[in-house]
Amino acid sequence: MNGGASGSKAPSRKGDERPEDSKDHTEDSEPWISLTYQPAGSNIATKYHNKMISNEGVPIDFTMRKTDYVMSLCPGASTSSKHINKCQAIRETLLLPLEERLKKWFTEVSEVNQFDALKHLAPTYSEEEILKVLPDYAYLVRGLWVCKSSLLFDDGYASKRDRILLEFTKKGSIPEKILQVWIKPDDLRRKRILFPLCKRRRVLKDYKFISSDLSFLKRYPHIVNEQECLVHSWDDYT
Numbered sequence: 001m002n003g004g005a006s007g008s009k010a011p012s013r014k015g016d017e018r019p020e021d022s023k024d025h026t027e028d029s030e031p032w033i034s035l036t037y038q039p040a041g042s043n044i045a046t047k048y049h050n051k052m053i054s055n056e057g058v059p060i061d062f063t064m065r066k067t068d069y070v071m072s073l074c075p076g077a078s079t080s081s082k083h084i085n086k087c088q089a090i091r092e093t094l095l096l097p098l099e100e101r102l103k104k105w106f107t108e109v110s111e112v113n114q115f116d117a118l119k120h121l122a123p124t125y126s127e128e129e130i131l132k133v134l135p136d137y138a139y140l141v142r143g144l145w146v147c148k149s150s151l152l153f154d155d156g157y158a159s160k161r162d163r164i165l166l167e168f169t170k171k172g173s174i175p176e177k178i179l180q181v182w183i184k185p186d187d188l189r190r191k192r193i194l195f196p197l198c199k200r201r202r203v204l205k206d207y208k209f210i211s212s213d214l215s216f217l218k219r220y221p222h223i224v225n226e227q228e229c230l231v232h233s234w235d236d237y238t
Contacts, residue, residue, distance in 0.1 A: 086110070090120060098122055098130070102137045106147035111196040113138075113145050114213050115220075131223060140227035141168050143213030146197070161193050168197070169231050173208040176200075 038044045089109045093101040101121050105113070115130075122130050138145040146165060149158040160182055167174050183190045194200075198207040217224055 093121055094123075098125060098133055099136070102133060103151065106137050106145075107151050111147040111152070112141075112210055114143075115145060115216050118145065131220070135227070135230075139165060139231055140224065141165055141231075142172065142209055142211075143216040143224075144211060157189055157193065164193070164197065166231060168209045169228070172212070173201070173204070173206045174198070176205045176207065179207055 086109060089105065093104050096104065102118070105118070105121055115134075118134070119127065119130060134145060137151065138147055140146075149161040149165070152158070153161065163182055164174065164179070167178075179194075183193065194207060196210070198209050200207050
Protein backbone atom coordinates (compact mmCIF):
# COMPACT_ATOMS: atom_id res chain seq x y z
CA MET A 1 0.00 0.00 0.00
CA ASN A 2 1.07 3.50 -0.75
CA GLY A 3 0.26 4.62 2.80
CA GLY A 4 2.58 2.02 4.26
CA ALA A 5 5.30 2.97 1.86
CA SER A 6 5.10 6.59 2.95
CA GLY A 7 5.91 5.62 6.55
CA SER A 8 8.92 3.51 5.70
CA LYS A 9 12.48 4.88 5.79
CA ALA A 10 14.47 5.07 2.63
CA PRO A 11 17.48 2.79 2.75
CA SER A 12 20.71 4.62 3.29
CA ARG A 13 23.40 4.38 0.73
CA LYS A 14 27.04 4.09 1.62
CA GLY A 15 27.94 6.58 -1.04
CA ASP A 16 25.85 9.27 0.66
CA GLU A 17 27.92 9.27 3.88
CA ARG A 18 30.09 12.35 4.39
CA PRO A 19 33.72 11.75 5.37
CA GLU A 20 33.37 13.75 8.61
CA ASP A 21 30.42 11.55 9.70
CA SER A 22 32.41 8.35 9.47
CA LYS A 23 33.59 6.88 12.77
CA ASP A 24 36.61 5.50 11.02
CA HIS A 25 37.69 8.96 9.82
CA THR A 26 40.81 10.42 11.47
CA GLU A 27 42.29 13.85 10.81
CA ASP A 28 45.84 14.13 9.61
CA SER A 29 48.10 15.59 12.34
CA GLU A 30 51.64 16.95 12.36
CA PRO A 31 54.24 14.22 12.73
CA TRP A 32 55.91 13.82 16.15
CA ILE A 33 59.59 14.61 16.56
CA SER A 34 61.44 11.62 17.86
CA LEU A 35 64.03 12.34 20.58
CA THR A 36 66.68 9.90 21.66
CA TYR A 37 67.81 9.97 25.30
CA GLN A 38 71.56 10.04 25.75
CA PRO A 39 72.69 8.75 29.16
CA ALA A 40 75.48 10.41 31.12
CA GLY A 41 78.85 9.07 30.07
CA SER A 42 77.82 8.32 26.51
CA ASN A 43 79.98 9.60 23.66
CA ILE A 44 77.50 12.30 22.64
CA ALA A 45 76.87 13.48 26.23
CA THR A 46 80.61 13.63 26.91
CA LYS A 47 81.19 15.59 23.72
CA TYR A 48 78.68 18.31 24.65
CA HIS A 49 79.85 18.38 28.27
CA ASN A 50 83.43 19.07 27.17
CA LYS A 51 82.24 21.99 25.06
CA MET A 52 80.49 23.58 28.05
CA ILE A 53 83.46 23.64 30.43
CA SER A 54 86.81 25.39 30.39
CA ASN A 55 90.17 23.74 30.89
CA GLU A 56 91.71 24.32 34.31
CA GLY A 57 93.96 27.37 34.45
CA VAL A 58 92.58 28.93 31.27
CA PRO A 59 91.03 32.37 32.00
CA ILE A 60 87.60 33.16 30.62
CA ASP A 61 87.53 36.47 28.76
CA PHE A 62 85.05 38.95 30.25
CA THR A 63 85.01 42.07 28.12
CA MET A 64 81.65 43.46 29.27
CA ARG A 65 81.75 46.63 31.36
CA LYS A 66 80.59 46.26 34.97
CA THR A 67 77.74 48.70 34.46
CA ASP A 68 76.52 46.78 31.40
CA TYR A 69 76.74 43.52 33.34
CA VAL A 70 74.59 44.87 36.17
CA MET A 71 72.10 46.25 33.67
CA SER A 72 71.77 42.83 32.05
CA LEU A 73 70.96 41.31 35.44
CA CYS A 74 68.41 43.96 36.40
CA PRO A 75 65.84 44.47 33.65
CA GLY A 76 62.83 46.54 34.63
CA ALA A 77 60.42 49.36 34.00
CA SER A 78 61.25 53.05 34.11
CA THR A 79 61.44 54.83 37.47
CA SER A 80 58.84 57.26 36.18
CA SER A 81 56.19 54.58 36.72
CA LYS A 82 53.92 54.66 39.77
CA HIS A 83 55.73 51.79 41.46
CA ILE A 84 59.47 52.41 41.29
CA ASN A 85 61.50 49.49 40.01
CA LYS A 86 64.69 49.50 42.09
CA CYS A 87 66.61 47.35 39.62
CA GLN A 88 65.97 49.88 36.89
CA ALA A 89 66.90 52.68 39.29
CA ILE A 90 70.26 51.02 39.97
CA ARG A 91 70.86 50.78 36.25
CA GLU A 92 70.26 54.51 35.86
CA THR A 93 72.31 55.62 38.86
CA LEU A 94 75.37 53.59 37.83
CA LEU A 95 75.79 55.96 34.92
CA LEU A 96 76.19 58.96 37.26
CA PRO A 97 79.08 60.19 39.45
CA LEU A 98 78.97 58.79 42.99
CA GLU A 99 77.65 61.99 44.56
CA GLU A 100 74.78 62.22 42.08
CA ARG A 101 74.05 58.50 42.45
CA LEU A 102 73.51 58.82 46.18
CA LYS A 103 71.45 61.98 45.90
CA LYS A 104 69.20 60.51 43.22
CA TRP A 105 68.72 57.28 45.17
CA PHE A 106 67.83 58.97 48.46
CA THR A 107 65.52 61.58 46.97
CA GLU A 108 63.81 59.56 44.23
CA VAL A 109 63.98 55.88 45.19
CA SER A 110 64.42 55.14 48.91
CA GLU A 111 64.78 57.54 51.83
CA VAL A 112 65.96 54.87 54.31
CA ASN A 113 68.70 52.36 53.41
CA GLN A 114 71.12 49.83 54.82
CA PHE A 115 74.76 50.52 54.08
CA ASP A 116 75.26 47.07 52.53
CA ALA A 117 72.47 47.86 50.08
CA LEU A 118 73.97 51.22 49.19
CA LYS A 119 77.26 49.55 48.29
CA HIS A 120 75.53 48.05 45.25
CA LEU A 121 75.21 51.59 43.91
CA ALA A 122 78.99 51.95 43.90
CA PRO A 123 80.54 48.56 43.03
CA THR A 124 83.84 50.14 41.96
CA TYR A 125 84.28 52.20 45.14
CA SER A 126 85.69 51.09 48.49
CA GLU A 127 83.63 51.26 51.68
CA GLU A 128 85.81 54.11 52.92
CA GLU A 129 85.15 56.14 49.78
CA ILE A 130 81.40 55.63 50.09
CA LEU A 131 81.35 56.49 53.80
CA LYS A 132 83.27 59.68 53.07
CA VAL A 133 80.58 60.95 50.69
CA LEU A 134 77.50 59.45 52.35
CA PRO A 135 77.14 61.98 55.23
CA ASP A 136 76.64 64.75 52.67
CA TYR A 137 73.30 63.23 51.72
CA ALA A 138 72.09 61.21 54.70
CA TYR A 139 71.98 60.92 58.49
CA LEU A 140 72.67 57.75 60.43
CA VAL A 141 69.61 56.74 62.46
CA ARG A 142 69.68 53.43 64.35
CA GLY A 143 72.25 52.03 61.93
CA LEU A 144 70.31 53.04 58.81
CA TRP A 145 71.13 55.90 56.45
CA VAL A 146 68.22 58.33 56.13
CA CYS A 147 67.98 61.04 53.49
CA LYS A 148 68.67 64.56 54.76
CA SER A 149 65.51 66.58 55.23
CA SER A 150 66.98 69.57 53.39
CA LEU A 151 67.11 67.48 50.20
CA LEU A 152 63.39 66.73 50.41
CA PHE A 153 61.88 69.96 51.77
CA ASP A 154 62.88 73.59 51.41
CA ASP A 155 60.55 75.02 54.04
CA GLY A 156 59.61 74.50 57.68
CA TYR A 157 58.85 70.84 57.10
CA ALA A 158 62.57 70.07 56.92
CA SER A 159 63.00 71.10 60.56
CA LYS A 160 59.89 69.13 61.57
CA ARG A 161 61.28 66.01 59.94
CA ASP A 162 64.67 66.59 61.58
CA ARG A 163 62.93 66.80 64.95
CA ILE A 164 61.35 63.41 64.35
CA LEU A 165 64.65 61.87 63.26
CA LEU A 166 66.36 63.26 66.34
CA GLU A 167 63.78 61.58 68.55
CA PHE A 168 64.22 58.27 66.73
CA THR A 169 67.97 58.38 67.42
CA LYS A 170 67.11 58.43 71.12
CA LYS A 171 64.44 55.72 71.11
CA GLY A 172 62.80 53.35 68.66
CA SER A 173 59.27 54.72 68.93
CA ILE A 174 57.48 58.03 69.45
CA PRO A 175 54.09 58.35 71.19
CA GLU A 176 51.32 59.46 68.88
CA LYS A 177 50.35 62.36 71.13
CA ILE A 178 53.85 63.83 70.79
CA LEU A 179 53.87 63.53 67.01
CA GLN A 180 50.52 65.29 66.86
CA VAL A 181 52.16 68.32 68.44
CA TRP A 182 54.93 68.40 65.85
CA ILE A 183 52.76 67.55 62.83
CA LYS A 184 49.00 68.01 63.04
CA PRO A 185 46.83 65.00 62.09
CA ASP A 186 45.17 67.00 59.31
CA ASP A 187 48.48 68.21 57.85
CA LEU A 188 48.61 67.22 54.19
CA ARG A 189 52.33 66.44 54.40
CA ARG A 190 52.07 64.31 57.54
CA LYS A 191 51.83 61.02 55.64
CA ARG A 192 54.55 62.11 53.20
CA ILE A 193 56.97 62.61 56.11
CA LEU A 194 56.04 59.68 58.34
CA PHE A 195 55.34 56.88 55.87
CA PRO A 196 58.98 56.27 54.75
CA LEU A 197 60.32 56.55 58.32
CA CYS A 198 58.02 54.66 60.64
CA LYS A 199 54.99 52.45 61.13
CA ARG A 200 51.94 53.33 63.17
CA ARG A 201 51.02 50.93 65.97
CA ARG A 202 47.36 51.55 66.76
CA VAL A 203 47.26 49.38 69.87
CA LEU A 204 50.32 51.01 71.43
CA LYS A 205 49.35 54.43 70.08
CA ASP A 206 52.80 55.25 68.82
CA TYR A 207 54.99 55.29 65.72
CA LYS A 208 57.89 52.83 65.52
CA PHE A 209 60.98 53.50 63.42
CA ILE A 210 60.90 51.35 60.33
CA SER A 211 63.92 49.16 61.19
CA SER A 212 67.54 49.14 62.39
CA ASP A 213 70.94 47.82 61.33
CA LEU A 214 72.84 46.57 64.36
CA SER A 215 75.61 45.08 62.23
CA PHE A 216 76.59 48.52 60.94
CA LEU A 217 76.68 49.91 64.48
CA LYS A 218 79.13 47.17 65.46
CA ARG A 219 81.33 47.37 62.37
CA TYR A 220 81.76 51.15 62.19
CA PRO A 221 81.81 52.59 65.73
CA HIS A 222 83.81 55.65 64.62
CA ILE A 223 81.15 56.56 62.05
CA VAL A 224 78.46 56.04 64.69
CA ASN A 225 80.22 58.41 67.10
CA GLU A 226 80.63 61.08 64.43
CA GLN A 227 76.98 60.88 63.45
CA GLU A 228 75.78 60.93 67.06
CA CYS A 229 77.66 64.17 67.67
CA LEU A 230 76.17 65.67 64.51
CA VAL A 231 72.60 64.56 65.10
CA HIS A 232 72.48 65.55 68.76
CA SER A 233 73.72 69.02 67.86
CA TRP A 234 70.24 69.52 66.38
CA ASP A 235 68.98 70.06 69.93
CA ASP A 236 70.33 73.59 69.65
CA TYR A 237 67.82 74.59 66.99
CA THR A 238 64.93 72.10 67.13
